[in-house]
Amino acid sequence: GFSYLTNKNLLKEIMGGKVLLIGGIDTVKLHGGKPEDVREDVRKTLEIFKDCPGYIIMDGHNVAPGTPVENLNAITDAAEEFGRF
Numbered sequence: 001g002f003s004y005l006t007n008k009n010l011l012k013e014i015m016g017g018k019v020l021l022i023g024g025i026d027t028v029k030l031h032g033g034k035p036e037d038v039r040e041d042v043r044k045t046l047e048i049f050k051d052c053p054g055y056i057i058m059d060g061h062n063v064a065p066g067t068p069v070e071n072l073n074a075i076t077d078a079a080e081e082f083g084r085f
Contacts (some may be wrong), residue, residue: 001060004028004041008048016052022058024049025075031064035074041080057083 001023002011008024015021025046029037042057049055057079063072 017019020054022056025059038074039078042083
């Protein structure tokens with residue numbers, strides 16, 4: 001998995017379509033932001049990787065204790081809405 005701090009455009013350019021890429025969600029927003037913040041982060045991330053086979057949107061294995069369930073639900077809701085290409 002890769003962190004939200006990773007340069008997503010560069011990662012896509014170098015590795016996109018060659019390996020399975022997992023991650024990209026801003027865990028700071030996920031833990032302390034609002035569902036709308038998470039939703040927008042997912043939308044932007046999916047826009048970058050939309051033509052990249054083998055991409056899975058998720059948190060990069062860093063969900064902090066106390067992360068609001070509403071923010072976790074925002075990931076799946078946004079992925080369903082924006083993740084169809």
